[in-house]
Amino acid sequence: MAVQKNKISMKNISKTFTTRTGDVSVLKDVSINVFENEFLVILGPGQCGKTVLMNILAGLEQPTGGEVVFADGTPKMGDLGIVFQKYYIYPWKNVMQNVELSQEVKGVDKKTRRESAQKYIDLVGLSGFEKSIPRELSGGMKQRVGIARAYATESDIMIMDEPFGALDAQTRYQMQEEILKIWEKKKRTVIFVTSNLEEAIYLGDRIILLGGSPTSVKAEYIPDMPRPRNYTSKEFLDLRNEIADNTDLAL
Ligand SMILES: Nc1ncnc2c1ncn2[C@@H]1O[C@H](COP(=O)(O)OP(=O)(O)OP(=O)(O)O)[C@@H](O)[C@H]1O
Numbered sequence: 001m002a003v004q005k006n007k008i009s010m011k012n013i014s015k016t017f018t019t020r021t022g023d024v025s026v027l028k029d030v031s032i033n034v035f036e037n038e039f040l041v042i043l044g045p046g047q048c049g050k051t052v053l054m055n056i057l058a059g060l061e062q063p064t065g066g067e068v069v070f071a072d073g074t075p076k077m078g079d080l081g082i083v084f085q086k087y088y089i090y091p092w093k094n095v096m097q098n099v100e101l102s103q104e105v106k107g108v109d110k111k112t113r114r115e116s117a118q119k120y121i122d123l124v125g126l127s128g129f130e131k132s133i134p135r136e137l138s139g140g141m142k143q144r145v146g147i148a149r150a151y152a153t154e155s156d157i158m159i160m161d162e163p164f165g166a167l168d169a170q171t172r173y174q175m176q177e178e179i180l181k182i183w184e185k186k187k188r189t190v191i192f193v194t195s196n197l198e199e200a201i202y203l204g205d206r207i208i209l210l211g212g213s214p215t216s217v218k219a220e221y222i223p224d225m226p227r228p229r230n231y232t233s234k235e236f237l238d239l240r241n242e243i244a245d246n247t248d249l250a251l
């Protein structure tokens with residue numbers, strides 16, 4: 001394998017919340033390296049601290065211990081492409097306005113940001129829906145808006161926190177294929193969070209398995225299978241069993 005350039009290092013990240021009922025330690029010594037242009041999957045059970053970790057990575061929350069180091073320097077607020085777990089799109093803005101927002105907040109002029117937004121609307125397959133507002137769109141389409149907006153930041157780092165969690169199974173499979181196609185067309189460093197084991201194996205160049213209480217890194221897996229991967233192939237099922245055996249919580 002070619003030498004991989006390190007893009008992000010999460011070093012011994014710990015997070016403890018102080019609540020009315022006492023301290024809650026959510027993350028402990030989480031260390032993860034992310035390589036340039038890889039599709040990294042972070043797999044962990046519900047409530048284990050995945051979103052907290054992504055918020056720390058994105059600079060939206062401070063760790064109690066440890067640090068995040070970006071090889072190209074710490075990005076400024078709004079510089080990272082983030083797809084949130086909940087559809088984080090403005091209901092009163094149409095598709096075009098939602099996507100161009102990434103650049104609008106940076107003061108990019110209207111013509112430039114429209115052109116850029118159009119490029120990503122086309123990329124995620126929403127051409128023709130530019131003027132639609134979110135309530136006129138299906139769940140899958142709303143999530144595409146979120147993906148297009150994250151891409152439109154032009155960040156080379158994309159954080160996707162369970163982007164397909166709210167979708168029905170059929171749409172979810174379709175979106176998994178789509179997101180790989182988009183990534184292959186436009187390589188970026190992707191950190192994709194999921195609690196779905198099959199989704200992790202279908203997508204990941206590498207899978208980091210989280211577990212324990214407080215949560216830390218349990219294991220790393222490299223699915224050695226060409227894409228598109230087949231959910232029912234022997235290699236797929238073998239890896240599924242191997243990971244399932246290593247986790248005590250239902251995934
Ligand atoms: N601000 C906060 N104060 C106290 N506890 C918090 C806070 N934010 C998160 N937590 C706790 O941290 C834990 C992890 O939350 P988090 O949302 O990161 O889990 P998750 O792995 O993303 O779950 P899910 O799979 O449901 O998205 C939860 O127990 C949650 O209650």
Ligand SMILES: [Mg+2]
Pocket residue numbers: 050051052085161162
């Ligand atoms: Mg979460």
